[in-house]
Amino acid sequence: MNVSTKYLFIFILIFSGQYSISQYSLGGGITAMSGFDDSPTFVGVNGFYEAPRNELQTFFIRAGLFLPKRFFDETNVEAIDFDNPPTPFVKTVDLQRRTTLITLDGGNRMYLYNTYDAGLALYGGINLKGLLATYSERLGEYDETLYQPSDGVMPRSTSLLLSFGGNIGVKYQLPYRGALVFDIGLDLIRRMHDPAFILGNEIAPLSYTINIGYRFDWF
Secondary structure (H helix, E strand, O other): OOHHHHHHHHHHHHHOOOOOOOOEEEEEEEEEEEEOOOOOOEEEEEEEEEEEOOOOEEEEEEEEEEEEEEEEEEEEEEEOOOOOOOOOOEEEEEEEEEEEEEEEEEEEEEEEOOOOOOOEEEEEEEEEEEEEEEEEEEEOOOOOOOEEEOOOOOOOEEEEEEEEEEEEEEEEEEOOOEEEEEEEEEEEEEEEEOOOOOEOOOEOOEEEEEEEEEEEEEO
């Protein structure tokens, strides 16, 4: 069982309970995630499933796939042969850092002012989120027979993070079996396995997520 499947199974056990399977919704849209510091903003797409427990409470699962973030820097490479070194002995090359991010979150929602499938309504709730991030480094071109990285190159690594948070949003039910949705979430993120120290660098421990999309309803 892979990591994503394990998280999906955990979320279903914790949050699903008993809800009607005669009505459900599928949707998707655009999502953005950033922190309250100088960490970068990840932009991507999301897809979600939502099912009502009753007219005012629902259970949802949402997956997010983000565009890779690339960071460009410089580093040094130095001569391999100290006895007969090339010129220059040390030279500067480009360094590219790349981070990819996939998220999976789920939880409960409570609708206010109106119901899940009628008119304009506010909603909010709490959720758990798993974050799977991959980090890699790549050097620019240089003669590998003469030079080697001075500080080495970090091997490709995968980080697993877990967050607890909440979200608030608004939805507007359209006349033709669907709704426009918009929500903002706040996440307190902790590392479970993070060899590249992505948390605190590319991803802030206190982050927020903005989602906008369309929900298709089936009855």
